Amino acid sequence: PSGGEAAMGPVRLERVVFALNGRRHEMAGGDVHPSTTLLEFIRTRTPFTGTKLGCGEGGCGACVVLIATYNPTKDEVTEFSASSCLTLLYNINLCSVITTEGLGNTKDGFHSIQKRMSGFHASQCGFCTPGMCMSIFTSLANADKSKKPQPQKGFSKLTVSEAEKAFSGNMCRCTGYRPIVDACKSFASDVDLEDLGLNVFWKKGDKHADVSKLPDYTLGGGVCTFPDFLKSEIKSSLHHLNDDSDVTVSREGWYHPKSIEQYYDLLNSGLFSDCTVKVVVANTSSGVKGYKDQDLYNKYIDIGDIPELSAICKKDGGIEIGAATPISKTIEILEQEAGSKSSPNGSVVFRKLAEHMSKVATPFVRNTASIGGNIILAQKYPFPSDIVTILLGAASTVRLQVYSETLEVTLEEFLEQPPSDPSTLLLSIFIPHWASDSQKESKVIFETYRAAPRPLGNAVSYINSAMLGHVSQKSCGDLVLSNLHMAFGAYGTEHAIRATKVEQHLNGEVLTPSVVLDAVRLLRETIVPMEGTSHAEYRISVAVAFLFSFLSPFAKGIKGPGKTASIGYASSSDTDDPCNLPLSSRRDTVSSDDHKPVGEPIKKYAVELQASGEAVYVDDIPAPKNCLYGEFIYSTQPLAYVKNIKFKPSLASEKVLTVVSAKDIPSGGQNIGSSFMFGDEPLFGSPVAEYAGQALGVVIAETQRYANLAGKQVVVEYDTKDLKPPILTVEQAVQNNSYFEVPPGKYPKQVGDFSKGMAEADHKILSTEVKLASQYYFYMETQTALAIPDEDNTIVVYSSSQYPELAQSVIARCLGIPFSNVRVITRRVGGGFGGKAFRSYTIGV
Amino acid sequence: PSGGEAAMGPVRLERVVFALNGRRHEMAGGDVHPSTTLLEFIRTRTPFTGTKLGCGEGGCGACVVLIATYNPTKDEVTEFSASSCLTLLYNINLCSVITTEGLGNTKDGFHSIQKRMSGFHASQCGFCTPGMCMSIFTSLANADKSKKPQPQKGFSKLTVSEAEKAFSGNMCRCTGYRPIVDACKSFASDVDLEDLGLNVFWKKGDKHADVSKLPDYTLGGGVCTFPDFLKSEIKSSLHHLNDDSDVTVSREGWYHPKSIEQYYDLLNSGLFSDCTVKVVVANTSSGVKGYKDQDLYNKYIDIGDIPELSAICKKDGGIEIGAATPISKTIEILEQEAGSKSSPNGSVVFRKLAEHMSKVATPFVRNTASIGGNIILAQKYPFPSDIVTILLGAASTVRLQVYSETLEVTLEEFLEQPPSDPSTLLLSIFIPHWASDSQKESKVIFETYRAAPRPLGNAVSYINSAMLGHVSQKSCGDLVLSNLHMAFGAYGTEHAIRATKVEQHLNGEVLTPSVVLDAVRLLRETIVPMEGTSHAEYRISVAVAFLFSFLSPFAKGIKGPGKTASIGYASSSDTDDPCNLPLSSRRDTVSSDDHKPVGEPIKKYAVELQASGEAVYVDDIPAPKNCLYGEFIYSTQPLAYVKNIKFKPSLASEKVLTVVSAKDIPSGGQNIGSSFMFGDEPLFGSPVAEYAGQALGVVIAETQRYANLAGKQVVVEYDTKDLKPPILTVEQAVQNNSYFEVPPGKYPKQVGDFSKGMAEADHKILSTEVKLASQYYFYMETQTALAIPDEDNTIVVYSSSQYPELAQSVIARCLGIPFSNVRVITRRVGGGFGGKAFRSYTIGV
Numbered sequence A, B: 001p002s003g004g005e006a007a008m009g010p011v012r013l014e015r016v017v018f019a020l021n022g023r024r025h026e027m028a029g030g031d032v033h034p035s036t037t038l039l040e041f042i043r044t045r046t047p048f049t050g051t052k053l054g055c056g057e058g059g060c061g062a063c064v065v066l067i068a069t070y071n072p073t074k075d076e077v078t079e080f081s082a083s084s085c086l087t088l089l090y091n092i093n094l095c096s097v098i099t100t101e102g103l104g105n106t107k108d109g110f111h112s113i114q115k116r117m118s119g120f121h122a123s124q125c126g127f128c129t130p131g132m133c134m135s136i137f138t139s140l141a142n143a144d145k146s147k148k149p150q151p152q153k154g155f156s157k158l159t160v161s162e163a164e165k166a167f168s169g170n171m172c173r174c175t176g177y178r179p180i181v182d183a184c185k186s187f188a189s190d191v192d193l194e195d196l197g198l199n200v201f202w203k204k205g206d207k208h209a210d211v212s213k214l215p216d217y218t219l220g221g222g223v224c225t226f227p228d229f230l231k232s233e234i235k236s237s238l239h240h241l242n243d244d245s246d247v248t249v250s251r252e253g254w255y256h257p258k259s260i261e262q263y264y265d266l267l268n269s270g271l272f273s274d275c276t277v278k279v280v281v282a283n284t285s286s287g288v289k290g291y292k293d294q295d296l297y298n299k300y301i302d303i304g305d306i307p308e309l310s311a312i313c314k315k316d317g318g319i320e321i322g323a324a325t326p327i328s329k330t331i332e333i334l335e336q337e338a339g340s341k342s343s344p345n346g347s348v349v350f351r352k353l354a355e356h357m358s359k360v361a362t363p364f365v366r367n368t369a370s371i372g373g374n375i376i377l378a379q380k381y382p383f384p385s386d387i388v389t390i391l392l393g394a395a396s397t398v399r400l401q402v403y404s405e406t407l408e409v410t411l412e413e414f415l416e417q418p419p420s421d422p423s424t425l426l427l428s429i430f431i432p433h434w435a436s437d438s439q440k441e442s443k444v445i446f447e448t449y450r451a452a453p454r455p456l457g458n459a460v461s462y463i464n465s466a467m468l469g470h471v472s473q474k475s476c477g478d479l480v481l482s483n484l485h486m487a488f489g490a491y492g493t494e495h496a497i498r499a500t501k502v503e504q505h506l507n508g509e510v511l512t513p514s515v516v517l518d519a520v521r522l523l524r525e526t527i528v529p530m531e532g533t534s535h536a537e538y539r540i541s542v543a544v545a546f547l548f549s550f551l552s553p554f555a556k557g558i559k560g561p562g563k564t565a566s567i568g569y570a571s572s573s574d575t576d577d578p579c580n581l582p583l584s585s586r587r588d589t590v591s592s593d594d595h596k597p598v599g600e601p602i603k604k605y606a607v608e609l610q611a612s613g614e615a616v617y618v619d620d621i622p623a624p625k626n627c628l629y630g631e632f633i634y635s636t637q638p639l640a641y642v643k644n645i646k647f648k649p650s651l652a653s654e655k656v657l658t659v660v661s662a663k664d665i666p667s668g669g670q671n672i673g674s675s676f677m678f679g680d681e682p683l684f685g686s687p688v689a690e691y692a693g694q695a696l697g698v699v700i701a702e703t704q705r706y707a708n709l710a711g712k713q714v715v716v717e718y719d720t721k722d723l724k725p726p727i728l729t730v731e732q733a734v735q736n737n738s739y740f741e742v743p744p745g746k747y748p749k750q751v752g753d754f755s756k757g758m759a760e761a762d763h764k765i766l767s768t769e770v771k772l773a774s775q776y777y778f779y780m781e782t783q784t785a786l787a788i789p790d791e792d793n794t795i796v797v798y799s800s801s802q803y804p805e806l807a808q809s810v811i812a813r814c815l816g817i818p819f820s821n822v823r824v825i826t827r828r829v830g831g832g833f834g835g836k837a838f839r840s841y842t843i844g845v
């Protein structure tokens, strides 16, 4: 039944058609919730399990797939990698998706990437491997499409330096990356095979490393990424795409307005007034920490199909980029523009913008994430955007639509406006040309900076900056700067800002030490992190360093800093030279036959299966029908009674089937979730949550995503009455005489005569304190368990556990059943590193 | 979107609400297809697996559940057993269903029925046990509700003779029933416990058999069969039930008109013109061989809610029974009527009708199957109905509705009409009183007969009959019959008929030998089985025996036959004495301690789990999501090329996902489905179907029922060109020199000196021929396998196999993979008897 609204054009997508590994899939509205991600679809609705769920936020690469689109007019296929964990299924209408199973598998034979991953020992736990393969494959396929010269037979057009970046967004916890880089480099046209590390194809030190020993590679990758049937379907539907058939607007759905007008018609229909609607382009913002979906959405408006948002217009004064343009595409456009005649000497701005953008997020996020989405995110929230900062530094303007009105304002002005709501559409971004003025003898200078934990991107900045100006020489020979635009962002601010006072202060001044010092002082007054920002002082000092670094070439009487080390922070100019990358260091191993067969290269068993995604991890085990999924509810209080657990009224809360908590522990069972040498650990904090982060219960829902989202709707009522203050530090623990009982055998034994040694020592320790911070367990496969009840009160638990035998005892004790009634099966562990020992039991229980 | 039809009252059931083992379930239209059976729902949508699928046609009892209904006006709960395999889910709206898990289970403790089944060794393979428990439970619950006197503590009001019939519809292949009868009798108020067979509660021969040694039984059964929440829901919905809210008529659905008018409105709506609609009361006809569903239905019209169809009217001349009245209810009414004052001496007709009806089908079918459904079935098809024959014998009339017209015709006339279609509603059946006329000194005589493979019902008759008349004494003392109604049916006829010529011939005649002989001759002319009817001559001779049996008490100069043996055929009067049942024979075992511990009563392991349905058989293993189901396509030709396999256009055919056939056998694999000492047997007849019944392929669908129905839509094109005629007999095989190769070790060895022996013998065999008919494998659990592909080209097959090791090799050879890649797991076998040996491989493959 219709919602009663006026019918409009074909705004609602009633079905999504796509190819997955060459097979056609068609999903109609009722089959799949509009919030379903591509990853979820692949993992739960198809037999393919190679595409893994790691972080679920675009940050690890475990879920990378290749997406190919087809342009029927140009008869052209475009291939790019994408994080399937963020990509919504409805967003891939008419696309072709390839997973690692589509590259190769047991039945069709493995792909050379998969075989080389195996031969170069590039897969240990194997959980990252399928994503690695997909990133590498996409790089090879795209390199081979380029106009570069034909490589030697068996090689790709990819270069060694490209190979080193091919999977820059993919994380691996086990291998240390070196062998993966080797596997990838083995395809590079300019590789020296003998430089590559240990492998099973030849013996290290052999002077016979030779491409013929490697699993065969054919140029292009040898995989049909876009099936013909889908091409035909696209061609034949070309005529229908603009049919004005009536579509009813209903409770759930995916809407894709094809014009600005349709967009506002939808908004005005009254169906989108509640908070259950989400406006998206690529939906990657749902992966950004702090801005992830907090609730389930029922309706999506996909604005990526509005033509104005995808247009690229080269104008006289600059270039206008549609807001829905992906960051990768933007980089390409900027690079082209930088190299083109139309911006002969203003190229530095475009080039450096492009370079900086290449460090934003990961390749597979940049390939879909829109530049406009980034800007809107930064406009609405205190999101530490790089893009906004550098565009601000480049004096960009934006074009907005608000209902029937079109506005053009500077980015600076836009940022100052109140947080925008769906009534504001960002149409495009205009980046002006900055030409050097040969008459005035002024030269454009532009630098961008970011300080982040990793040099190649995939980490949000602590602070970033872009500085633009003209430099010219006074008649006295002194250099002066003018026209300055100095932007800083991400340092703990509502949004990026211009350091106007600093700009004004420096404009036209000779950069003497005192002028620079005053600039630094003014900057320090400008860069004021919001309360609660971590490492505030560090961020400010980095801002000063950026400023100094920008000014020093033009300063008078100041010795400039050398190139900054690439780890701490990087200016975009630092990466010009790829050899700069720490990855390029290498180690030589000389092997000998002395202890044969020790030293023989032996392939780890079943790596090809890991690479092709056929290896079965816990979450890959076919779940029984009606399987339920859980999400822990964690305490946010350190020591408090848990009075009750409720849910906010919301779509996600409606998905809650039940909450399992301490009261559900069967009679005869114990509240135990783990056990180790310091004793047992409760499964749930009950009646008192003992520490923030302790599990209080488990939300149960029909899908993992529903459970996760429902978990965010939890409201726990705490009460600290009659409770002492929590013990939060070791000092407080000592003071309160609160110790773990250390088993006698584990007491540290004194070794040697301490007093004697100290008495005799040249340098004595009179007093000291050693503090060890906590250590976060990290492994690519998240904690997972699958429990299947079996007859006679027994249970089979598939657990990714480093100690299945202890898991068994904890589960049995919690359930109050004999140990023999619990069967714990561990097949593969997708990375453990200690975290899959004691910490895995809780999940199994 | 609506089908565009006019809105009508609340005709469409949008949701079905019921309780299953005390838990509320609500299914809305989209959740469950209207053709879903209760069994399918329980087995695939709930964790309960105790309710088994045996025959799927109401004939075995494996699927028996208790259904309870609630009458809010009388505040009364009615409990009855029903075959969940025939009951449609939408038909149990507002009912409560109890499965064996609801009686007792590991967690809540087992029910005494389950414990006694165990203690009396009444469960072997266990597949029939849950259904047995449910039939027994329903009998106990109903007996305990009766007005019979309070039994001794620990016993039920059930009597021994009732106990022997308590599970009369349930089949067991393993136990021979004796121990089940013992378990059931152990509850009977009038049992002599020492009479019961071997058990673990006391030692046979002990004189201490004593109820206190038995697992405790509380009067009524101790299970809440109707939860309070559902009572409240029913009470509070009373007012809403007749709301005239608009309901749209759509493509799929369950319609339940509440009046005759609504029924015809529906028919006229145009939506029910195709063959995808089914009119039902209890849907049990879908279990009747020859009249089962051949296709999937999308729409059901449930006429059970039309008040006229459920009315019971005692009229002056007889009793009118609504057509939707269940057979069990009809029996009750007839019994009441027979015992009541209103039909003082006509009671014989009602009593014998009731007795005969108690042999129709099984208790759990009779409890829902309507009397009208039976009549319609017999009117439309050559269905061997008992009910029609006996009602015809009782000179019944029927009331029909055809659109706005109501007609009253004799049953005889109705049967003569062309097969009725949905425009004819059978409203009610009128059975007249047959009073003896004291003035005329005439006495009513009525007998009914059926010849069937089993005396207690659950087998369709070879022939049945009912004969009614008045007997009176002529002044000369001779007896004469008048007013005769002689009905015969089920002998291979379009429908039951009156033997009018015989009636006319006998009316008023003294039954001299020649009169009777002529009657027999006339009967032989009347009883003419249709061409192709099996055992035609036998059926005719039984008809004669029935006639003779009816006439002989009144014949002159003929010595009547004794009471007929109960096995061959039974007249309804034969079962008056329950001791008549063969079941009541018993054997005494005297045990001794001489070989202790040999002879100690030992309980079979886990019988309680079998009884409570927790024991896991292959089909009970939680199927993985997206599991697909298959149905074999069998050849209908003995020796013919299979040209192609197609499907009729139909709803069921739309459910076909694919057909797997010989061409899908992987390269490297063989077309092998079984292997035994005579060699390998192909999986599929390809390219030639070698015998009728050989598998040609497997239809794959999303549910087992879809696959089964799709299998009925198959049209195979055969071609016998260039093929010799098939070999169909052993003689033809000998003639064609077509032998199995018998392995040398298996050749029969000659024992003794045959010629010498024969020469010396008193009686010599000069020539003889021994023919052995084929033997049908029979086990309660059907052939089932569940295959789950695993990594590295391996597969796990759960098979109900007597030889898992051979299953493994056959599967591996067919798939062309190493034996070690196949893991066959046999957990339980629900009856094997040889059929789960070689014959189980095919299913596993």
Ligand SMILES: Cc1cc2nc3c(=O)[nH]c(=O)nc-3n(C[C@H](O)[C@H](O)[C@H](O)COP(=O)(O)OP(=O)(O)OC[C@H]3O[C@@H](n4cnc5c(N)ncnc54)[C@H](O)[C@@H]3O)c2cc1C
Pocket: A057, A058, A059, A278, A279, A280, A281, A282, A283, A284, A285, A286, A287, A288, A303, A309, A323, A324, A359, A360, A361, A362, A365, A368, A369, A370, A371, A372, A373, A374, A375, A376, A377, A384, A385, A386, A387, A388, A424, A425, A426, A427, A458, A459, A460, A461
């Ligand atoms: C792993 C990861 C790492 C990242 N690292 C960085 C980083 O280092 N630096 C950085 O700057 N960014 C980073 N990002 C952020 C990333 O750039 C943004 O998520 C992305 O650009 C958003 O684009 P989108 O098309 O996916 O937007 P969506 O998620 O589809 O939309 C985001 C929001 O913007 C609105 N919106 C989008 N387009 C318009 C428009 N044209 N008009 C009006 N409203 C609109 C949407 O309604 C929504 O509210 C990272 C993201 C991820 C997932």
Ligand SMILES: Cc1cc2nc3c(=O)[nH]c(=O)nc-3n(C[C@H](O)[C@H](O)[C@H](O)COP(=O)(O)OP(=O)(O)OC[C@H]3O[C@@H](n4cnc5c(N)ncnc54)[C@H](O)[C@@H]3O)c2cc1C
Pocket: B057, B058, B059, B278, B279, B280, B281, B282, B283, B284, B285, B286, B287, B288, B303, B309, B323, B324, B359, B360, B361, B362, B365, B368, B369, B370, B371, B372, B373, B374, B375, B376, B377, B384, B385, B386, B387, B388, B424, B425, B426, B427, B458, B459, B460, B461
């Ligand atoms: C295992 C088994 C054994 C059986 N053994 C016997 C036996 O020994 N002897 C015997 O006589 N029968 C036997 N039967 C048949 C049984 O009696 C019938 O299946 C049953 O009575 C049909 O009733 P129903 O309510 O289930 O009809 P349904 O299956 O619901 O309907 C049957 C047909 O009748 C139509 N229909 C039903 N009621 C009406 C009505 N009032 N007006 C118009 N059309 C109507 C329906 O549209 C449908 O076409 C057996 C059945 C089973 C399953």
Ligand code: FES
Pocket: A052, A053, A054, A055, A056, A057, A058, A059, A060, A061, A062, A063, A064, A083, A084, A085, A086
């Ligand atoms: S799971 Fe998608 S990037 Fe980590």
Ligand code: FES
Pocket: A122, A123, A124, A125, A126, A127, A128, A129, A171, A172, A173, A174, A175, A780, A830, A831
């Ligand atoms: S092999 Fe890369 S995370 Fe384990």
Ligand code: FES
Pocket: B052, B053, B054, B055, B056, B057, B058, B059, B060, B061, B062, B063, B064, B083, B084, B085, B086
């Ligand atoms: S399965 Fe229902 S009676 Fe056999």
Ligand code: FES
Pocket: B122, B123, B124, B125, B126, B127, B128, B129, B171, B172, B173, B174, B175, B780, B830, B831
């Ligand atoms: S125990 Fe009854 S069929 Fe096996």
